[in-house]
Amino acid sequence: MNELQALGAFAALSQETRLRVVRLLVQAGPGGMAAGAIGAALGGATTSRLSFHLTHLEHAGLIQSRREGRYIIYSAVYSALASLVGFLLKDCCQGHPEICAPAVEALTCGCDLALTESA
Template sequence: MNENQALGAFAAISNQTRLRIVRMLVVAGADGRAAGAIAEALEGAPPSRISFHLSQLEQAGLVESRREGRSIIYSAIFPALSDLVAFLMRDCCEGHCAVCDKAIALFAKCTGRPAHSVD
């Protein structure tokens, strides 16, 4: 991830509603959540407003959508989120931190699906 991509991603999640949506989708994992369920979870947010926020997150490359029947399901793009975290951590300790390096490697493996073991 380059600096401009990071700036776009950070701009997208710098809004309280969008940050809540991303966190909600991270919890949902690869299965995601329907747009209507996201709106309900945000208690009273108008669907048109939620659509706007989801669109902003999609344009930033942090979430993706797919149609299932009459529903639109949104999912976090875990590689993009891990790249964003890695962007922040990459230069930790002048780029020589074994703990951060291991964390970055683990983030890169995340698919949003539970794993029985992680190397």
């Protein structure tokens, strides 16, 4: 990720609703969520307002959409989110890994990988 892409991603995330949408989609997993379910989870966001925010996030490359029947399903683009975090932490250690240890620990997934690998 370059600086211009990072700026676009951070600009998209700097708005409360869009940040909530990304966090919601990260929690939803790769299967994503239908637009209506996202709106309901956000407390009944209007269709036009939600569409505006989803489009903004999709243009920033942080989410993607796909059509399933009559529904549009949105999901997080985990590689883009990882690239954004990587952009921030790329040069953090400067030869001192203990500096970055708290940030790396915060990124540790709470998932039980042994369970997900066998599923």
